[in-house]
Amino acid sequence: MIWLTWRQFRWQAVTAAAFLAMLAIALGITGPGLVSRYDQLGLGTCHTECTSLAGQFLDDFKNGPDARLFYAGLALMYVAPALIGIFWGAPLIAREFEHGTHRLAWNQSVSRTRWAAVKLGLVGLATVASAGLLSLMIGWWASPIDDALGYGQPYTGTWSPRLNPLMFGARGVAPLGYAAFAFVLGVTAGVIIRRTLPAMAATLVIFAAVQFLMPTLVRPHLIPPVQATAPFNANAADEIVMTSEGSGPTTMMLKGNFSRPGAWVLSNQTITRSGRVFDGPPARACTSNSAPPQACSNWLNSLHLRQLVSFQPASRFWPLQWAETGVYLIIAAGLGALCIWQIRRRRA
Amino acid sequence: MTAAVEASGLGKKYGRRWALSDCTLSIPVGRVVGLVGPNGAGKTTLLSLATGMLAPTTGSIRVLGGTPGSGPRQLARVGYVAQDTPTYAGLSVADHLRLGAHLNPGWDADLANRRISQLGLRPDQKAGTLSGGQRAQLALTLAIAKRPELLILDEPIASLDPLARREFLQVLMETTAESQVSVIMSSHLVADLERIADYLVVLMGSRVQLAGEVDQLLATHQLLTGARRDPASLPSSQHVVTASHTDRQSTILVRADEPALDPSWSVSQIDLEDLVLAYMGLARTEPDGPGRLAAAKILEEKR
Numbered sequence: 235m236i237w238l239t240w241r242q243f244r245w246q247a248v249t250a251a252a253f254l255a256m257l258a259i260a261l262g263i264t265g266p267g268l269v270s271r272y273d274q275l276g277l278g279t280c281h282t283e284c285t286s287l288a289g290q291f292l293d294d295f296k297n298g299p300d301a302r303l304f305y306a307g308l309a310l311m312y313v314a315p316a317l318i319g320i321f322w323g324a325p326l327i328a329r330e331f332e333h334g335t336h337r338l339a340w341n342q343s344v345s346r347t348r349w350a351a352v353k354l355g356l357v358g359l360a361t362v363a364s365a366g367l368l369s370l371m372i373g374w375w376a377s378p379i380d381d382a383l384g385y386g387q388p389y390t391g392t393w394s395p396r397l398n399p400l401m402f403g404a405r406g407v408a409p410l411g412y413a414a415f416a417f418v419l420g421v422t423a424g425v426i427i428r429r430t431l432p433a434m435a436a437t438l439v440i441f442a443a444v445q446f447l448m449p450t451l452v453r454p455h456l457i458p459p460v461q462a463t464a465p466f467n468a469n470a471a472d473e474i475v476m477t478s479e480g481s482g483p484t485t486m487m488l489k490g491n492f493s494r495p496g497a498w499v500l501s502n503q504t505i506t507r508s509g510r511v512f513d514g515p516p517a518r519a520c521t522s523n524s525a526p527p528q529a530c531s532n533w534l535n536s537l538h539l540r541q542l543v544s545f546q547p548a549s550r551f552w553p554l555q556w557a558e559t560g561v562y563l564i565i566a567a568g569l570g571a572l573c574i575w576q577i578r579r580r581r582a
Numbered sequence: 583m584t585a586a587v588e589a590s591g592l593g594k595k596y597g598r599r600w601a602l603s604d605c606t607l608s609i610p611v612g613r614v615v616g617l618v619g620p621n622g623a624g625k626t627t628l629l630s631l632a633t634g635m636l637a638p639t640t641g642s643i644r645v646l647g648g649t650p651g652s653g654p655r656q657l658a659r660v661g662y663v664a665q666d667t668p669t670y671a672g673l674s675v676a677d678h679l680r681l682g683a684h685l686n687p688g689w690d691a692d693l694a695n696r697r698i699s700q701l702g703l704r705p706d707q708k709a710g711t712l713s714g715g716q717r718a719q720l721a722l723t724l725a726i727a728k729r730p731e732l733l734i735l736d737e738p739i740a741s742l743d744p745l746a747r748r749e750f751l752q753v754l755m756e757t758t759a760e761s762q763v764s765v766i767m768s769s770h771l772v773a774d775l776e777r778i779a780d781y782l783v784v785l786m787g788s789r790v791q792l793a794g795e796v797d798q799l800l801a802t803h804q805l806l807t808g809a810r811r812d813p814a815s816l817p818s819s820q821h822v823v824t825a826s827h828t829d830r831q832s833t834i835l836v837r838a839d840e841p842a843l844d845p846s847w848s849v850s851q852i853d854l855e856d857l858v859l860a861y862m863g864l865a866r867t868e869p870d871g872p873g874r875l876a877a878a879k880i881l882e883e884k885r
Binding site: 235237238241242333334335337338339340341342343344345 | 633635651653654655657658660661662664666668669670671672673677680681682684685686687688721724725728
């Protein structure tokens with residue numbers, strides 16, 4: 235069974251290996267330059283001034299030629315599991331059903347359970363190994379950038395610390411979990427739908443939905459977030475926004491400053507002494523054009539508002555990585571069992 | 583002695599439609615069984631049940647005394663060439679033999695290699711580039727070389743040209759001659775089976791219409807032709823299968839253990855194809871009615 239699985243999978247395996255080798259070359263050529271630039275600036279040994287050094291390093295990098303490789307690496311980490319699910323997972327058994335070859339395979343002297351388990355196991359192993367290599371290579375290459383981002387530069391979006399949703403899924407062990415899940419999801423879709431193309435489409439849709447729901451709904455709560463509270467200081471606030479709709483009352487939204495390098499902020503609210511989220515109405519000092527800006531801040535500070543922040547500290551990167559990987563692996567194992575049960579039960 | 587196939591009250595339902603119903607059969611081992619019936623009669627369903635590719639809705643089926651498809655041991659005892667003779671298009675002929683060797687403990691590599699060279703197949707040729715006949719031969723080789731006790735073939739030659747048909751049947755006959763393997767082969771054409779089958783099962787409208795040794799079936803069926811008369815007037819030992827009448831003449835197919843002695847009949851033997859056709863026509867509109875006549879008409883047209 236191992237021989238047959240390998241014989242049917244070898245071209246996909248060779249393609250993946252060739253791709254990984256090419257990527258290794260590209261990263262191997264450009265990676266050492268990043269490390270030496272990082273060390274040159276003294277980022278590896280800095281005690282003070284780290285934040286500004288990191289800012290310098292990142293500015294150089296963003297305008298340099300390697301920035302594109304960084305983006306590509308980030309995208310690849312998200313695309314690779316989906317590709318594995320679509321091109322390795324979905325056709326694995328659906329193609330057998332489509333061509334009727336399962337009737338040949340199921341009438342050799344090997345039980346269907348073994349047939350399915352070996353296929354799932356071997357190609358699943360290749361999946362996890364590929365995703366692991368990919369994450370290792372890209373993680374190594376991007377480590378100077380990730381470290382610099384960890385110093386709390388006021389960057390947002392792509393240029394965020396590794397705990398932020400976009401970076402989190404592209405680093406560490408989580409991609410292994412994604413790949414394993416995507417692969418088994420593809421196989422399951424193939425077993426249930428029995429047609430390769432629809433199974434591929436279903437895999438893509440479901441995987442994309444799960445990848446969207448995970449960071450928004452599940453990941454923040456994998457470990458209960460830390461709640462921090464401090465007096466609201468209007469002078470250091472990040473945002474003070476006033477909105478008025480038509481003739482209705484003017485509302486006011488406040489966002490206090492919160493700086494913990496590398497933390498993932500889940501919510502940042504300003505609450506009144508009675509515990510309600512502050513929404514105005516603003517005093518005349520804030521709405522009047524003639525009043526000095528300081529007058530509004532003084533009024534806000536006199537309200538004794540409190541800032542309530544819910545966040546995951548930077549130190550939780552690995553615990554969250556393992557927890558999330560665990561969740562994906564458990565789902566993958568469940569789907570794998572469903573596949574085998576379906577194949578045992580399902581009659582040609 | 584355990585039967586090759588022992589079915590009792592066997593039925594399979596797809597949604598609301600019965601593909602096979604109330605099938606009770608006992609096929610002895612060592613036979614070459616022809617399973618004949620029109621398309622959609624339930625042949626593939628019966629064979630799929632016998633290989634464990636399907637599970638029965640009602641009743642039970644045992645193959646060589648075991649539950650079909652119940653495990654590696656049972657799988658090793660039954661060789662199966664599925665309809666349309668599936669092979670892996672991307673794998674070469676040699677790969678298929680390697681597949682067989684890896685997946686079957688009883689694999690006979692000499693036999694497989696001999697067959698392939700006799701057939702003139704190039705080992706490095708991809709199965710996807712083989713002709714229909716060659717593909718069927720490759721699938722048959724895989725099934726034979728695992729050295730099964732029972733070989734089940736589901737319309738293996740339906741899509742082949744006459745020459746490929748003949749070659750396929752040739753290989754099959756050689757195999758049965760040199761080993762003690764039992765064979766069940768389905769077809770919608772009696773002519774395909776006539777040359778090799780010594781046992782016949784006629785399936786029509788999801789039911790078994792006729793089953794038995796070919797010699798015995800031929801010996802116990804007679805076609806009576808004579809002046810018009812009511813079939814009910816025949817002796818009770820002669821069971822009327824079909825009857826047709828013109829103004830003056832009656833043609834009646836009877837089943838009886840003894841030859842008809844009534845001198846007013848001219849008695850003739852019926853060949854296998856006509857016999858099968860008669861039973862198929864009979865099934866079309868069970869139990870009585872114009873169908874019986876239709877069957878006899880088919881019979882007459884054939885003559």
